[in-house]
Amino acid sequence: MSVLLFAELSDGIIKKSVLEASTYGYDLAQKLGVNFAAVTVGPVDPSELEKLAQHGVSQIYTVGSDNAEAFVNAGYAVAVAEVAEHIGAKAVVMAQTYNGKAIAPRIAVKLEAAILNGVITMVDPSQSYSGTRMSYSGKGVQSFQAVKDRVIVLPMANSYGVKENPVQSNTEVFTSSSSIDAIDAIATELLKVSEGVSLTEAEAVVSAGRGMKGPENWPMIDELAQLLGAATACSKPVADMEWRPHHEHVGQTGIQISPALYIAIGISGAIQHLAGVSSSKTIVVINKDPEAPFFKIADIGIVGDLFDVVPKLIEGIKSAKATV
Amino acid sequence: MKILVCISHVPDTTTKIQFDSAGQELNKTGVTFVINPYCEYGLSRAIGFREEGKQVSITVLCVGGPEVEPTLRKALAIGADDAVRIDAVPSDSGSVAGLIAEYAREREFSIIFTGKESLDFNGSMVPGMLAEHLGTAYVPAAIKMELKDEDSAVVHREIEGGKEIMNVTFPVVISCQKGIAEWRIPNMRGIMAARKKPLSVVKPAAVPAFVESTGFAYPPTKSECEYIDPDNVDRLVSSLANKGFI
Ligand SMILES: Cc1cc2nc3c(=O)[nH]c(=O)nc-3n(C[C@H](O)[C@H](O)[C@H](O)COP(=O)(O)OP(=O)(O)OC[C@H]3O[C@@H](n4cnc5c(N)ncnc54)[C@H](O)[C@@H]3O)c2cc1C
Ligand SMILES: Nc1ncnc2c1ncn2[C@@H]1O[C@H](COP(=O)(O)O)[C@@H](O)[C@H]1O
Numbered sequence: 001m002s003v004l005l006f007a008e009l010s011d012g013i014i015k016k017s018v019l020e021a022s023t024y025g026y027d028l029a030q031k032l033g034v035n036f037a038a039v040t041v042g043p044v045d046p047s048e049l050e051k052l053a054q055h056g057v058s059q060i061y062t063v064g065s066d067n068a069e070a071f072v073n074a075g076y077a078v079a080v081a082e083v084a085e086h087i088g089a090k091a092v093v094m095a096q097t098y099n100g101k102a103i104a105p106r107i108a109v110k111l112e113a114a115i116l117n118g119v120i121t122m123v124d125p126s127q128s129y130s131g132t133r134m135s136y137s138g139k140g141v142q143s144f145q146a147v148k149d150r151v152i153v154l155p156m157a158n159s160y161g162v163k164e165n166p167v168q169s170n171t172e173v174f175t176s177s178s179s180i181d182a183i184d185a186i187a188t189e190l191l192k193v194s195e196g197v198s199l200t201e202a203e204a205v206v207s208a209g210r211g212m213k214g215p216e217n218w219p220m221i222d223e224l225a226q227l228l229g230a231a232t233a234c235s236k237p238v239a240d241m242e243w244r245p246h247h248e249h250v251g252q253t254g255i256q257i258s259p260a261l262y263i264a265i266g267i268s269g270a271i272q273h274l275a276g277v278s279s280s281k282t283i284v285v286i287n288k289d290p291e292a293p294f295f296k297i298a299d300i301g302i303v304g305d306l307f308d309v310v311p312k313l314i315e316g317i318k319s320a321k322a323t324v
Numbered sequence: 325m326k327i328l329v330c331i332s333h334v335p336d337t338t339t340k341i342q343f344d345s346a347g348q349e350l351n352k353t354g355v356t357f358v359i360n361p362y363c364e365y366g367l368s369r370a371i372g373f374r375e376e377g378k379q380v381s382i383t384v385l386c387v388g389g390p391e392v393e394p395t396l397r398k399a400l401a402i403g404a405d406d407a408v409r410i411d412a413v414p415s416d417s418g419s420v421a422g423l424i425a426e427y428a429r430e431r432e433f434s435i436i437f438t439g440k441e442s443l444d445f446n447g448s449m450v451p452g453m454l455a456e457h458l459g460t461a462y463v464p465a466a467i468k469m470e471l472k473d474e475d476s477a478v479v480h481r482e483i484e485g486g487k488e489i490m491n492v493t494f495p496v497v498i499s500c501q502k503g504i505a506e507w508r509i510p511n512m513r514g515i516m517a518a519r520k521k522p523l524s525v526v527k528p529a530a531v532p533a534f535v536e537s538t539g540f541a542y543p544p545t546k547s548e549c550e551y552i553d554p555d556n557v558d559r560l561v562s563s564l565a566n567k568g569f570i
Binding site: 010071073074077097098099101102103104105106108109110113114115116117118130132134135136137138139140141142143144145146147148184185186187188189190191198199200201203204227228236239246247249252253254256260261271272275278279282283284285295296297298299300301302303304305308309312313316317320321 | 335337338340341343350361362416417418421443444445446447448449450451452453455456457461462463464465467478479481482483484485486487488489490491492496502503532533534535536537538539540541542543546547549550551552553554557558560561562563564565567569570
């Protein structure tokens with residue numbers, strides 16, 4: 001018996017979201033009193049695997065897939081499910097990324113496991129894996145329990161945190177029957193639009209709305225984000241008008257995020273927007289309208305003209321950094 | 325070409341979510357239910373194929389009780405040809421996917437559209453489970469789709485910070501994200517026509533549940549907002565610094 005982590009590689013790199021899932025998986029394995037193992041698919045440098053050992057993984061299975069660069073969910077699911085069967089995994093843990101969410105349902109069907117997606121607390125294996133997750137787009141917290149004795153857990157990004165648990169780890173090559181399957185959709189091209197911090201795993205997010213007046217005013221948002229090491233986001237109309245790319249749109253019909261810091265600039269705070277960002281820990285709102293609904297969920301608010309406040313904020317952060 | 329569009333029936337996005345006093349389920353009093361917006365993108369894309377001159381038949385399907393029928397009628401008014409209601413309580417994504425799979429298995433749909441996620445439980449797991457049950461390809465979070473011929477398409481899917489362009493051969497399950505099509509408003513003719521379109525009720529197959537919902541609570545409330553004067557932005561700077569963001 002054990003707990004298995006799907007250690008997703010992004011261009012060969014193990015990202016923070018995976019280390020958070022690893023921290024979660026390690027704690028779950030401790031609770032169950034079982035081993036904590038991980039599986040990677042595709043070419044990986046041993047130095048990356050060292051990160052897993054730092055975060056509690058004592059047994060690593062590497063599956064070398066010929067076509068692993070082209071992420072294909074059917075093929076990946078076969079590999080991960082085979083490793084899970086091989087080690088008798090009770091639980092498979094993975095980050096709530098696009099790819100994690102794509103393979104989790106396939107693995108669940110193969111293993112007849114219950115999927116617990118977007119979990120915000122440690123599940124209790126002695127109580128049918130009961131736990132809590134967000135629902136109704138951040139407007140409700142749902143309690144659940146698994147009806148199966150095997151589970152797949154995807155913790156909500158930034159909800160559990162990353163903690164080091166250094167252990168001795170052993171790496172083994174696992175031969176999977178997986179290949180690019182006839183049923184796989186084959187990726188022909190990958191277009192990375194933004195080179196910045198990924199929105200879903202960012203600690204800090206600077207987001208702007210229609211109050212910006214036009215795309216030509218975005219350089220100050222980018223500059224502020226860069227100073228804070230933050231990702232950038234936007235409201236739906238901003239993406240609809242193509243001031244910013246689609247994938248930056250947050251909210252009920254966009255991406256749901258839960259960073260430690262969310263700065264909303266020139267966004268009114270419509271209920272559909274809040275649905276995607278209300279789990280952020282600290283919310284800063286800059287808006288010239290004191291009645292803007294966003295202030296109701298803000299921790300810090302500035303009622304003022306963003307074209308005045310944002311440049312001042314940038315200068316302030318620059319001088320604060322200079323004095324450190 | 326046969327297309328199935330799976331729609332879920334969810335509270336309107338402006339709904340103030342309230343639970344019953346026992347915290348067991350959503351208090352539905354006064355709540356308007358709509359087609360899950362992501363599913364509506366799939367429906368719009370399917371209708372788009374027809375407008376491009378393709379021969380398509382579009383079936384909309386929802387797992388739910390009689391209360392979901394107005395939502396199915398709305399989908400018919402927008403342009404679907406027929407509707408199916410699988411008569412079961414949609415209790416968890418595992419059983420919903422199992423029920424849809426049992427219905428779709430023998431019916432040879434080329435494309436099954438779903439939403440990227442359902443705005444009630446935000447599970448985002450039904451489409452992938454459905455694809456696995458049916459042994460088909462799956463493209464999650466599709467933001468664009470163009471048909472190549474009768475049995476293949478090019479689909480763009482959203483990924484962290486970008487997109488991936490995929491070739492896919494049918495049958496396929498596609499979960500839809502903003503970008504794949506625009507929402508449509510039904511016109512009077514559509515609404516009239518919808519009344520006469522077939523809506524059949526199907527008995528559910530016996531499928532197991534995977535997860536049980538045991539209750540709901542409200543997210544923790546926020547503390548009061550601290551207002552900072554726009555002439556005192558340095559206070560925000562020090563506040564951010566104290567919290568370790570600078
Ligand atoms: C089904 C559905 C789903 C939706 N999903 C989403 C979603 O996922 N995400 C989303 O964001 N929206 C969504 N919306 C849209 C949502 O209802 C709002 O229309 C949208 O969020 C408003 O965007 P905004 O705040 O940028 O623009 P506005 O509402 O126009 O707000 C602009 C704000 O900027 C402020 N402002 C203007 N000038 C200045 C200045 N110089 N200085 C400071 N402040 C200034 C104004 O006071 C105002 O508050 C959805 C709508 C529907 C119907
Ligand atoms: N009760 C249902 N009936 C039909 N389709 C559903 C139902 N629930 C979910 N789906 C489909 O699965 C998608 C994802 O839902 P979910 O996995 O619940 O987030 C939805 O957008 C629908 O297309």
